[in-house]
Amino acid sequence: MRVLLACFLIALAAPAWADTVWLNNGDRLSGEIILLDGGKLALKTRYAGQVLIDWKDIDTLSSDKPLLVRRSGFDNEHSERLAAAGSGMVRVQGVREYTLPLAQITRLVPPRPLLEDNVWEGNLDAKLDMKRNQNDVDEWKLKGNTRVEHGRWRHVLSGELEHETKNGRKVEDNWELEYDLDRFFTQHWFWRGGIEQSEDEFESIQRQRIVGTGPGYRFWDDELGRFDLIAQFNRVRLESDVDDLAFNTTSLELDYKRLLWGTRFEFYANAELQVPHIDEIDYVLDSEFGLRYRVNQWARLSLLYELDQVRGQGRTVADRHYLIGIGVGW
Structure with missing residues (x-):
């Protein structure tokens, strides 16, 4: 014994x-x-x-x-x-x-089962910018995402929070939250349903809500990274003090992550192209490309490039951001 x-x-x-x-x-x-x-x-x-x-x-x-x-x-x-x-x-x-x-x-x-239980991963990145010259500007931004897989189901939650003050007066205050639920039918094909809501205190469109559903295809998901493509049909509702507007869109979304140099670096890209079913807007692009350096098992240094673009009535409006921050990953 x-x-x-x-x-x-x-x-x-x-x-x-x-x-x-x-x-x-x-x-x-x-x-x-x-x-x-x-x-x-x-x-x-x-x-x-x-x-x-x-x-x-x-x-x-x-x-x-x-x-x-x-x-x-x-x-x-x-x-x-x-x-x-x-x-x-x-x-x-x-x-x-x-x-x-x-x-x-x-x-x-190591081979990873494409449909496995109890997988939880995510990242949380923070950026702080403080300027002290003719104008005192304090700006901070928080971005995060997490996903949980169990069996044939996958839950994906992502969010963003931004706040900025200038000479003690608030000039930027917005947040965005998105939840997606995926159901896998094969090792690669799945169906997604999701809801997204964002609010901005200082924009003409103060609230936006998107509900969508559609098929997705997972090319791979292993220790090196993942690559998903999702096509969706969406219902969009925009709310403002002047008027509300609702319309349909068709979208294509990309989710890509790749570990480099023996897991020290992580390159990732998220992009969504929406084509509204109205004459006033040709397309809306929301994309980000980033590089994270893994200091240890949980700490990250991140470099992020954001490109948001809207095309309509012969004009293109683009908004670009370059962010350097610190974060945690799991």
Whole structure:
């Protein structure tokens, strides 16, 4: 009984996966392989957090968990496990077993089930701008998004809050909140229904509400990032002190994220193009492109470019913003 109890406690204390990396200088590191991309292997350790290792500095490695192996000039191959081999080599074990030179491997990614339970991720970025010259200007902006997946359902919540004062007088005060619910029918196809509302105290259109629904297609979603395209039919309602206006639109939305340089950098893009079913407006574009630097597991430095554009009656009105801020991610 003592032996069984000891083995049970050791199993509980041990990590779910035990991956080992041997370096050319003889050092050995143990942990969990996150991914290999861009010549960098991201290894999560219990003693130093996530570390990045140059792929050329690795002598061999082993992994007890399934990995997608990308070879130069080949598609991804599924491996059940990797076993250490000779110097500069690794043994790939799966449907077939063979020895592969490390120099031929360009990417390692743990396969993620496209329909899995209890996935929660998100980001929260903040920007503060304070100017003290002829005019005292205080401006802050808060942007965030989060998504929860369970089974065939996905919940997506995003919001934005902006506030600005000039010489103690409020000159900008607006907020925006959007909620989307996705239902997956296959590994790639899903149906989305969503509602969005925004309010601006200092614009002629003080309140905007959008309700929409339509199909979406997920090209991929794994440890490296995701890429979704969604087409929707929407009902838009604009409210102001003068009059209210309601009309229909057709929209196409893009959601893209890609980790770079061994997960240190994250490039993301969100864009929505709406075509109103009225003669006065040709299209409305709401887009943002950003780059985040991951300081550690939760802290982020972010650089964001926003482009909002409206075209109608032969005129184009564009609003551009460049934001630098700090944030958290999970």
